[in-house]
Amino acid sequence: MALRRVRRSRPHRATTFRGTWGCPLTKSRTNWCYRMCVPVNGLGVCGRIAPHTLRGRTDLAIERHLMQGKKPIR
Secondary structure, three states: OOOOOOOOOOOOOOOOOOOOOOOOOOOOOOOOOOOOOOOEOOEOOOOOEOHHHOOOHHHHHHHHHHHOOOOOOO
């Protein structure tokens, strides 16, 4: 005979205050960026670090390759 599954209610977790600023371009109050603004010195219009200015190892390697005057990688 199979054991009966006991269901227990979980305690309510308090939500943390994230202080959403929102995007001034889209008027959206979300925590993520829609990547619509033109960042200045790595900061978006909202004042946060613009994720579309961040570059990974691969992006930096491709830029370095193109700066040396070599053919684009296909």
